[in-house]
Structures are given as structure tokens and as C-alpha cells.
Amino acid sequence: MNVKRWGIMGLLLAIVAILVVGKPGEPVQAAEKTYTVGTDVTFAPFEFTDKNNRQVGIDIDILKAIAKVEGFKLNIKATSFNGAVQELQAGQIDGVMAGMSITKERKEMFNFSDPYFKSGVVMAVAKNSKIKGFADLRGKRVAIKTGTAAGAYANSIKKKYGFTTVTFDDSNNVYQDVIAGNSAACFEDKPVIQYAIATGLDLRITKMKLADPNNYGIAVQKSDPEFLATLNRGLKKLRQTGEYDRIITRYLGNGSQKEQTEKAKAAGSTDHSFGTLLKQNWGTLMSGLQETLALTLVGIICATIVGVLMGLLGVVPSRWAQGTATTFIYLFRGLPLMVLALFIYTGVPMVIGTKIPAFVAGIITLTLNEGAYTAAFVKGGIGAVDKGQMEAARSLGLPWGRAMRRVILPQGIKIMIPSFINQFIITLKDTSILSILGLLELTQTGKIIIARNMQGFKIWAMVALIYLIIITLLTWLSNWVQRKVQA
Amino acid sequence: MTTRIEMKDVHKRYGANEVIRGVNLKVEDNEVVVLIGPSGAGKSTVLRMMNGLETTTAGEILIDGVDIARPHVDIDKVRENIGMVFQHFNLFPNMSVQKNVTLAPVELGLMSQADADAAALRMLDTVGLADKAEAMPKTLSGGQKQRVAIARALAMQPDIMLFDEPTSALDPEMVGDVLEVMRKLAAQGMTMVIVTHEMGFAKEVADRVVFFEGGEINETGTPEQVFDHPQSPRLQSFLQKVLQA
Ligand SMILES: Nc1ncnc2c1ncn2[C@@H]1O[C@H](COP(=O)(O)OP(=O)(O)O)[C@@H](O)[C@H]1O
Ligand SMILES: [Mg+2]
Numbered sequence: 001m002n003v004k005r006w007g008i009m010g011l012l013l014a015i016v017a018i019l020v021v022g023k024p025g026e027p028v029q030a031a032e033k034t035y036t037v038g039t040d041v042t043f044a045p046f047e048f049t050d051k052n053n054r055q056v057g058i059d060i061d062i063l064k065a066i067a068k069v070e071g072f073k074l075n076i077k078a079t080s081f082n083g084a085v086q087e088l089q090a091g092q093i094d095g096v097m098a099g100m101s102i103t104k105e106r107k108e109m110f111n112f113s114d115p116y117f118k119s120g121v122v123m124a125v126a127k128n129s130k131i132k133g134f135a136d137l138r139g140k141r142v143a144i145k146t147g148t149a150a151g152a153y154a155n156s157i158k159k160k161y162g163f164t165t166v167t168f169d170d171s172n173n174v175y176q177d178v179i180a181g182n183s184a185a186c187f188e189d190k191p192v193i194q195y196a197i198a199t200g201l202d203l204r205i206t207k208m209k210l211a212d213p214n215n216y217g218i219a220v221q222k223s224d225p226e227f228l229a230t231l232n233r234g235l236k237k238l239r240q241t242g243e244y245d246r247i248i249t250r251y252l253g254n255g256s257q258k259e260q261t262e263k264a265k266a267a268g269s270t271d272h273s274f275g276t277l278l279k280q281n282w283g284t285l286m287s288g289l290q291e292t293l294a295l296t297l298v299g300i301i302c303a304t305i306v307g308v309l310m311g312l313l314g315v316v317p318s319r320w321a322q323g324t325a326t327t328f329i330y331l332f333r334g335l336p337l338m339v340l341a342l343f344i345y346t347g348v349p350m351v352i353g354t355k356i357p358a359f360v361a362g363i364i365t366l367t368l369n370e371g372a373y374t375a376a377f378v379k380g381g382i383g384a385v386d387k388g389q390m391e392a393a394r395s396l397g398l399p400w401g402r403a404m405r406r407v408i409l410p411q412g413i414k415i416m417i418p419s420f421i422n423q424f425i426i427t428l429k430d431t432s433i434l435s436i437l438g439l440l441e442l443t444q445t446g447k448i449i450i451a452r453n454m455q456g457f458k459i460w461a462m463v464a465l466i467y468l469i470i471i472t473l474l475t476w477l478s479n480w481v482q483r484k485v486q487a
Numbered sequence: 488m489t490t491r492i493e494m495k496d497v498h499k500r501y502g503a504n505e506v507i508r509g510v511n512l513k514v515e516d517n518e519v520v521v522l523i524g525p526s527g528a529g530k531s532t533v534l535r536m537m538n539g540l541e542t543t544t545a546g547e548i549l550i551d552g553v554d555i556a557r558p559h560v561d562i563d564k565v566r567e568n569i570g571m572v573f574q575h576f577n578l579f580p581n582m583s584v585q586k587n588v589t590l591a592p593v594e595l596g597l598m599s600q601a602d603a604d605a606a607a608l609r610m611l612d613t614v615g616l617a618d619k620a621e622a623m624p625k626t627l628s629g630g631q632k633q634r635v636a637i638a639r640a641l642a643m644q645p646d647i648m649l650f651d652e653p654t655s656a657l658d659p660e661m662v663g664d665v666l667e668v669m670r671k672l673a674a675q676g677m678t679m680v681i682v683t684h685e686m687g688f689a690k691e692v693a694d695r696v697v698f699f700e701g702g703e704i705n706e707t708g709t710p711e712q713v714f715d716h717p718q719s720p721r722l723q724s725f726l727q728k729v730l731q732a
Contacts, residue, residue: 391540392577392636396591396643397567406594410581 034073035227037063037095037218038084038438042171042451045195045251046099046216047078049452053284059097061247062116063218066234078448079438080169082147083346087438088219090346092355094227099189101149101214111222113231115215116244117191121150122210124193124203125185126178133208137163140184143177145170153212154187172451175201191252277458281449288445289466295359295431295441299366300424306367307374307423314379317400325375332372337433341365345437362434370427377423381416382408417485421478425471432467442466489516490549491647491678492537497546497556499532507532508702509546514647517676521689523713524699525725530682531651533699537680538562538569538649550647567595570640574652576632578624584611584635585620588642603642610638614668630661637668648672650681686729690714698722 039047039059047057055076067074077084077093084096088110101119102112125131131140139162144151146167154165166183168174171192177183179202186193186203190210197203220228238244314325332340345361356364385408393403435444446463450456492514499507507529514520522530535541536548536556543556550565579587588610589603598606611617614634624632633653640648650669654662666688673679673692683689689696689710696713698706698721706713706722717723 386577388573388575388577389579392571392573392579393591394563395538395540395566395569395571396640397563397595398591399563402594406590407579411579414581 032071032073034075035067035094036075036077036092037097038077038079038087038093039096040081040084040098040171041078041444041448043081043099043192044171044199045191049448051280051452053281053449053452058117058247058251059099061250062235062238062244063097065238065243065247066231069237070230070234072230077438081145082169083436083438085147085219086342086346088221090349091221091353092346092349094224095218095220095231097218099192099216100219101189102217103149103152103214106219109222110219111225111228112217112219113228114235115217116235117216117248118213119189119191119216120210120213121153121187122190122193123185123187123206123208124175124178124197125206126181127202127204129184129204131185132206134161137161137184139163141166141182143168143174143183143186145174145188148189149212149214150187150189170447170451171196172454175203176454176456178203195251272453272455272458274458277453277455278462281459281462284445284449285442285462285466288440288442289470291439291441292428292431292443293470295362295366295434295439296424296428298363299370299427299431302363302367303370303374303423303427304420306371308378310371310375311378311382312404314375315382315404325379329372329376329379332368333376335369337365337369337430338436340369341434341437358434358437358439362431362437362439365434366427366430370423370430373426374420374423377416377419378412381419382412384415385411414485417482421475421482424478425474428471428474429467490514491516491518491551492680493547493549494533494536495547495549497533497536497548498544499529499536499541500544505544506702507536507544510702510704512697512704514678514680517678518694519673519677519679519681519692521693521696522680522682522699523684523686523689523696523725524705528699529702530699534649534651534680534682538566538571540571567597567643568645568647570637570643570645570648572633572636572640572648572650572653574655576624576629576636576656578632578636578639580624582624583620584616584622584624584627587624587635588639591639592642597643607638607642610641611635613641613671614638615664628661629657630664633657633661633665634668637665637672641672647678647680650679650683652682652684654683654685684729686714686726698725700725 042048043057045057046059047055050056055078060076063074063076079087081098084093084098087093088096099117099119100106102115106112123134131137134157142154142158142163142165144154144165144167146169151165151167158165163184166177168177171188174186174188175196178186193201193203193205197205218231220231235244310325310328313321314329316322341361344364345356345358349356389407389411390403393407394400398406431441432443435441435447438444442463446459450459453459490513492512494510494512497507497510498505510533512533522534524530532541536543537550539555539560539562546556547554548556550569553560553565555562555565579590582590585604585607588607589600592598592606593600593603608617608620611620614637616631616634616638619627619631619635624635627635653669654665657665662685666685669679669681670692681689693710695707696710697704698713700721706717706719713722714726717726
């Protein structure tokens with residue numbers, strides 16, 4: 001290998017090091033403790049993003065206020081309700097505040113702060129629906145959100161009233177399913193749906209009294225009484241100073257008809273043309289794209305290094321080496337990417353007892369999965385070189401390693417180039433699956449924007465277009481490299 | 488006379504199929520030994536055992552007294568001294584003719600690139616291809632490719648050369664040039680083991696002819712003995728078939 005090649009290798013490794021190490025590294029402050037609290041992407045009015053893509057909501061504001069009065073550094077991480085709960089279980093985060101009802105089952109798993117909000121389940125239906133009560137649901141379908149108390153309540157009575165349920169990960173999808181007529185109704189926490197309707201959602205709450213009344217609390221790990229105490233102290237202070245009431249009124253108003261109409265008008269009058277949407281969300285989309293590209297680049301580099309090494313191991317004439325390579329390929333090519341990502345991010349930390357930053361977990365996932373595919377075609381590419389080449393090189397007295405490096409690999413790489421290009425493109429696309437880890441890459445960004453403005457068609461079209469443009473550029477670049485190498 | 492290659496009761500099996508069944512064979516210094524026999528008789532296998540390209544199930548293969556059939560032999564060192572030419576040339580397609588020839592001596596630190604380049608040109612000259620040094624293998628005819636392959640093997644300055652049907656893949660008009668090069672090598676005293684179906688050539692250059700049949704040596708002798716006075720009925724019918732064609 002010549003100096004130039006080593007130089008490029010060194011540079012790439014440096015980039016990897018900076019991206020991997022530099023990414024989660026926030027300036028360490030000795031005095032202030034940092035707590036990471038997980039929440040949902042959209043569960044208005046408790047958490048959602050406003051027009052300027054800022055995270056707001058009752059939960060967010062209360063958390064920030066507690067952090068201020070209690071003097072700790074707050075890191076809010078919006079994944080999904082389910083994701084946040086799993087991350088808390090795995091010890092990846094310190095708490096979950098996501099309009100979370102305090103239930104018996106959850107109390108077995110976590111400690112809860114003092115209740116900060118009284119809620120209950122209501123049923124919402126399409127505007128023109130004839131459904132009045134649970135009895136009208138027989139034979140129909142009800143939309144619920146994964147892991148919510150409202151969902152659990154729906155499931156507990158569905159046998160009695162003879163309806164089925166369908167679950168979604170996101171409130172938005174729950175509502176759209178009812179509007180689209182796929183489901184006859186949805187069960188939701190009262191403040192949530194109240195707020196959504198107030199700001200323009202085309203559903204109606206049935207005139208039934210609150211079912212399954214419950215309290216919201218902040219969940220923390222059982223092993224963390226210190227944080228629990230901090231939260232309770234903070235909540236108490238907020239109630240005493242009146243800050244708590246100000247926050248609630250800010251989002252739920254005084255409940256007057258006039259105010260609700262105004263809110264609806266404000267929501268309805270928003271300009272949703274393609275151009276305006278693009279302009280409004282350009283910054284957010286671009287930061288998502290940046291994260292996607294960072295994941296892709298680091299992922300490709302790591303996966304290529306690991307894949308090539310494993311592929312080479314797979315052709316070394318040693319049973320141990322080949323067994324290792326075969327097992328690696330079998331294991332990580334066989335696992336779905338999403339399962340692997342969740343396993344590494346929320347599964348492994350439970351066993352090793354250390355947090356793994358989402359970005360690092362994402363890179364490890366890509367490295368293992370894409371690396372397995374790379375190893376397979378590297379192994380295959382080398383195998384595709386005529387056997388006579390190795391024999392001729394060996395008959396001249398070249399040791400196996402040199403024959404491999406000087407004679408077989410240069411020919412094998414030519415065979416592999418189209419596979420490499422293909423794998424790079426697949427890696428770029430696969431980063432979208434990592435949105436499950438709450439990484440703010442392009443797909444997750446799209447989800448968040450849509451959760452706010454409900455413009456699914458246009459926003460997904462933009463996201464799709466951005467992916468296509470990047471993939472086209474990547475293809476051009478690859479073809480250019482291919483021409484250079486094969487000339 | 489010194490013995491260069493000696494096979495002692497050599498066996499090889501692929502699973503239950505024993506393809507070499509107790510071969511004893513000696514090759515002396517400067518000797519040219521030609522192996523003949525029907526397809527599948529085990530000629531290539533025996534030849535490839537002589538430089539360790541095939542493993543041995545049982546028996547000894549002594550090269551200058553060293554048993555290469557044993558594990559932990561420095562086979563690369565042994566191979567530096569034994570050149571091999573294949574039926575399908577096996578030139579390295581990603582390198583020029585000259586690079587094909589210089590790769591091994593330079594890579595193994597036996598020569599500087601400059602010395603190797605000069606030697607390669609001399610070597611290519613002896614096989615009549617001095618003008619093709621810069622050419623890529625794919626632009627050459629079969630006969631030219633095989634002569635480059637011989638030059639490549641000679642570049643390691645071996646004193647034993649193994650040939651496995653070096654002309655079988657060539658168009659008839661190309662065969663002569665390759666045989667001519669081999670004839671020259673024999674005249675220079677190179678120790679050679681040649682698997683071939685060119686009976687005229689065998690008769691002319693061989694010191695000894697060995698007839699293989701079913702993984703065993705069926706008959707062996709001088710060219711006159713083997714071609715003009717074959718003893719075994721197998722050899723007689725084999726010669727009848729090939730000489731008719
Ligand atoms: N890799 C292999 N696996 C199984 N059988 C083989 C293999 N290589 C050669 N053989 C068998 O060994 C026997 C001898 O082959 P070979 O030495 O190539 O014969 P020849 O060169 O005389 O035509 C043949 O029957 C052939 O089918
Ligand atoms: Mg053969």
C-alpha cells in the first residue's frame with residue numbers, strides 16, 4: 001500500500017473518530033447534573049413542535065420550569081411514547097414525561113412523580129358519525145395509540161362491546177384513520193383530543209362522561225430516588241408560585257368557545273402550499289438531511305472496513321477464520337435492521353449497564369448489517385476470481401497473503417465494485433429505519449413536521465425527493481469512480 | 488546422477504475415490520520425463536503434487552531430499568526453485584506482460600525492479616516476445632500467452648520445470664512455437680516433467696516416458712521402448728488410439 005492510500009485511510013478514520021466521538025459529546029459541566037428525559041414526538045398539548053419547529057407543550061414547559069427551579073441541565077429527547085419507555089427501561093434515559101398515566105403495571109416497573117395532571121379517556125368520532133356510545137361500536141374498529149392508557153382501556157372493554165382495535169405509534173395516525181373512515185372511533189385522553197379539535201382536527205368528542213379517570217405522572221427509574229425527589233420538589237414549587245397554572249392555561253385556555261374558535265381559525269388559515277411548506281421547513285429538513293448523511297458516511301466507512309475484513313477472513317484457508325466469517329454473515333444478514341437497532345439501543349444497555357448514544361447505536365447497527373452484506377459479496381467476489389490465478393501465483397513461490405493482495409484482490413475488487421455501489425445506496429436508504437431510535441435524521445424529521453401540520457402528502461413528497469436527489473448524486477459519483485478504476 | 492524428485496508409494500483419495508494408487512517415480516538431474524496416459528489417469532494430480540499444489544493422502548514426495556508431503560514444510564521456498572506452466576496459461580490479466588514476469592522475483596525481494604525488468608526483457612527475448620513487454624495479456628494469442636507464462640516461470644530462475652499439457656489449449660499453428668521454447672530449455676539441461684499428448688515431441692525430447700493408467704504407473708521406459716516396443720496391452724491400445732488421430 002502506498003503513502004497516498006494510507007493518507008486517505010487515515011483521513012477517513014479521522015472523520016469517523018470525529019463524528020462518532022464528537023457527536024454525543026456535549027460540554028461536560030461538573031456542577032450541574034444533566035438529566036435526559038424522553039418524550040413523544042407529538043402528543044399535543046403535552047408535547048409537540050410549534051410553527052418554528054420548537055418543542056413545546058405542557059410537559060415540555062413544566063420540565064423546563066422544574067429544571068430551572070431545581071438547577072439541573074435538561075436534555076429532552078423525543079422518540080415515541082413506546083420508544084421512550086423502552087429507553088427508560090434500558091437505562092438509556094433518566095425519565096419519561098409524555099402524558100403518561102400512572103397505572104398499576106407501570107408502577108411495578110418505574111417510580112412515578114406526584115400526579116401533575118388529571119385526565120381520563122373519551123371517545124372521538126368523525127363529525128358526521130352516528131355513534132353515540134360504546135354500544136354502537138359492535139362489529140366496528142377502534143383506533144388507539146400503542147402503550148397508552150386510553151388504548152388499554154379500549155382493549156379492556158372491546159370484548160364486552162364487540163369491537164376490534166387497531167394500534168398506531170403516533171396520535172396523528174390514530175386520528176387520520178378515523179377521518180379516513182377506516183376506524184369508526186378512537187379512544188384518547190381527553191386533554192389531548194380536546195386540544196387537537198380546538199386547533200382544527202376534524203373529529204368530535206361523543207357526549208359521554210369521562211371513562212377510566214387517571215392521573216399523569218413523570219416516570220423515573222426505580223434505582224433513581226434522587227431524580228424522583230428533585231421532580232417532586234420542583235412540581236411543588238411550580239404549584240406554589242402559580243407557574244403551573246400559567247402553563248396549563250397557556251395550552252388549554254379557559255375552555256371558552258370563543259377562544260377555541262380563534263385557535264381553530266388560526267390553524268385553518270395557515271398557508272399549506274408546497275412552496276410555503278418547503279420554505280417553512282427547509283432548515284429542519286436540511287438538518288435532518290445532514291444527520292442522514294453523517295449516518296450514511298460513517299456507516300459506509302465502518303461497514304466497508306468491517307465487511308472487507310470479514311470477507312477476507314472468509315477466504316483465509318483456515319476453518320476457524322471461515323467459520324467466524326460465515327457466522328457473522330449468517331447472523332447479521334439474517335436479522336432485520338430494525339430488530340438489530342432496537343436490540344443494540346434498548347436491549348444491550350440493560351445487560352452491560354451503560355448507555356449507548358443513539359448515533360453510536362445507529363452506526364453499530366449499520367456496521368453489522370451492511371457489513372454482513374459487504375462481507376458476503378467480498379467473499380463471493382474473491383471466490384469468483386479464476387482458481388488458476390491463485391495456483392499460478394503460488395507456483396511462483398508467492399505466499400498466500402501476497403498472492404491474495406497482489407494478484408487476487410485487484411481482480412476481485414473489479415468484480416465487487418457494482419456491489420459496493422449498490423450497498424452504499426442501500427445504506428443511505430437504511431438510515432431511515434434508524435428513525436426508530438429517535439435520531440433526528442431525514443425520515444424522523446419528516447414524521448415530526450407532519451405530526452405538526454398534518455400535510456403528509458406534501459412533506460413525504462419532499463422527503464422522498466431529497467432521498468432521490470442524494471441517491472442520484474451518489475450514483476453519479478459511484479459511476480465516475482467505477483469508470484476511473486476500470487479504465 | 489543426483490535425484491531431484493522422488494515419489495515413494497504416493498496415494499491420494501477424494502473421499503472414497505482413490506485417484507492415485509501407489510506411485511513410485513524418480514526424476515534425475517537434467518532429466519526430461521514425459522507423462523502420458525488417458526484423460527483422468529492422474530497425470531495432472533501427480534504433477535501438481537510435485538510442487539505441493541495438491542495434498543497427499545499417503546507416501547513421500549522428496550524434492551532434493553526434503554519431503555514436501557509433510558506439514559510445516561516451507562513450501563514457498565521449495566516452489567521458488569520449481570517453475571510450473573499450466574494448460575490455461577493463468578497469466579495475471581490485470582498486469583502487463585513485463586509485470587507478469589517481474590512480479591514474483593521483485594515481490595520476494597530476489598531482485599530490484601530495475602534488474603527484474605532487464606531480466607524480463609532477456610527472458611521474453613528467449614521466448615521470442617521481446618516486443619510484447621508492454622502488452623496486456625488479453626491482446627495476445629494463445630501461443631504468445633503460453634510463452635509469456637514460460638518466461639514468467641523462468642524469471643524465478645528455477646532448475647526444475649513442470650508442464651501440464653502446455654499446448655492442449657492452443658490452435659495447431661501455435662503449438663510449434665511453444666514446443667520450440669521447451670526444446671531449447673531441455674537442450675540447456677533443465678530438469679523437466681511434462682504432461683503432454685504430443686507424442687512426436689515426447690519421442691524427441693524425453694529421456695524417459697511414463698505411462699499412467701487408473702492412478703498407477705502402468706509402464707515406463709525410454710521413448711524407443713515405450714513407443715516402439717510397448718509391452719502392456721493397455722499401452723498398446725492407448726498408443727493405437729492417439730497415433731491414429
Ligand atoms: N478436486 C477434485 N475432486 C474430486 N476428484 C478429482 C478432483 N481433481 C481431480 N479429480 C479426479 O482425479 C482423477 C485424476 O485427475 P487428473 O489428475 O486431472 O487426470 P489427468 O490429468 O490424467 O487427466 C480424475 O478421475 C478426476 O476426476
Ligand atoms: Mg490433466
